[in-house]
Amino acid sequence: xxxxxxxxxxxxxxxxxxxxxxxxxxxxxxxxxxxxxxxxxxxxxxxxxxxxxxxxxxxxxxxxxxxxxxxxxxxxxxxxxxxxxxxxxxxxxxxxxxxxxxxxxxxxxxxxxxxxxxxxxxxxxxxxxxxxxxxxxxxxxxxxxxxxxxxxxxxxxxxxxxxxxxxxxxxxxxxxxxxxxxxxxxxxxxxxxx
Amino acid sequence: xxxxxxxxxxxxxxxxxxxxxxxxxxxxxxxxxxxxxxxxxxxxxxxxxxxxxxxxxxxxxxxxxxxxxxxxxxxxxxxxxxxx
Numbered sequence: 001x002x003x004x005x006x007x008x009x010x011x012x013x014x015x016x017x018x019x020x021x022x023x024x025x026x027x028x029x030x031x032x033x034x035x036x037x038x039x040x041x042x043x044x045x046x047x048x049x050x051x052x053x054x055x056x057x058x059x060x061x062x063x064x065x066x067x068x069x070x071x072x073x074x075x076x077x078x079x080x081x082x083x084x085x086x087x088x089x090x091x092x093x094x095x096x097x098x099x100x101x102x103x104x105x106x107x108x109x110x111x112x113x114x115x116x117x118x119x120x121x122x123x124x125x126x127x128x129x130x131x132x133x134x135x136x137x138x139x140x141x142x143x144x145x146x147x148x149x150x151x152x153x154x155x156x157x158x159x160x161x162x163x164x165x166x167x168x169x170x171x172x173x174x175x176x177x178x179x180x181x182x183x184x185x186x187x188x189x190x191x192x193x194x
Numbered sequence: 195x196x197x198x199x200x201x202x203x204x205x206x207x208x209x210x211x212x213x214x215x216x217x218x219x220x221x222x223x224x225x226x227x228x229x230x231x232x233x234x235x236x237x238x239x240x241x242x243x244x245x246x247x248x249x250x251x252x253x254x255x256x257x258x259x260x261x262x263x264x265x266x267x268x269x270x271x272x273x274x275x276x277x278x
Contacts, residue, residue: 013263013271013275017263018263021263022262038263039274042271042274043275046275097197097198097199101197101198101199101200102197102198103198106230107230107233107234110237124248127245146245147245167207170209170210171203174209175202178234182237
């Protein structure tokens with residue numbers, strides 16, 4: 001059986017285009033940028049094709065290239081637009097707790113089968129939308145941590161923030177995401193009624 | 195005594211690094227008494243696990259959801275790949 005089957009570069013777009021695009025979209029949430037990175041990935045793959053020894057599958061190899069492109073994109077981009085979320089009093093967070101730090105807007109009961117909440121297709125669409133409602137720093141921190149699975153040290157380098165800062169950014173990202181998902185889900189459930 | 199606001203920050207931090215022992219105990223005691231914070235933690239962990247699970251299944255060539263390249267991008271990329 002030996003050599004894994006490889007696809008002719010002419011068929012790459014058909015075979016791997018959407019896959020790589022989704023991979024990029026989930027991480028960048030930007031259609032134009034994602035499409036550009038997919039193109040760059042294929043071009044880099046074309047040039048480096050001879051060096052690819054078939055140690056991994058072709059799909060894995062292409063994703064590996066794309067990952068580097070995404071990391072570069074984050075680095076470039078965070079330098080351009082990064083602004084540390086320094087404001088210690090986040091208005092969105094203020095509404096969640098009262099002055100003495102108790103819940104003002106408490107988390108709702110998600111029921112006995114919370115896993116039902118996240119049927120794959122819908123969850124992904126809602127997660128993407130909820131992420132786009134966060135500040136860029138919050139969304140990027142969450143994505144790098146939970147989707148890319150990077151450690152906090154690495155994320156600090158990419159986003160140019162201190163570790164203490166990152167904890168606050170991630171905390172707010174999670175808090176706002178949780179609430180956004182809850183709102184959307186509850187709205188859907190009650191709207192579904194009858 | 196930690197407030198709910200303090201505890202939510204510490205819950206999040208505990209998902210990225212281990213807490214100093216004093217804080218860890220403070221959070222544990224608070225969670226025993228505070229149903230809302232316990233629920234909050236449960237929700238955050240559920241979201242994390244769902245995202246992880248999705249990433250395992252979504253990152254396959256046949257993804258479960260319909261985000262696809264636009265026709266225009268597809269054409270552009272195909273053209274750029276034309277080997278000289």
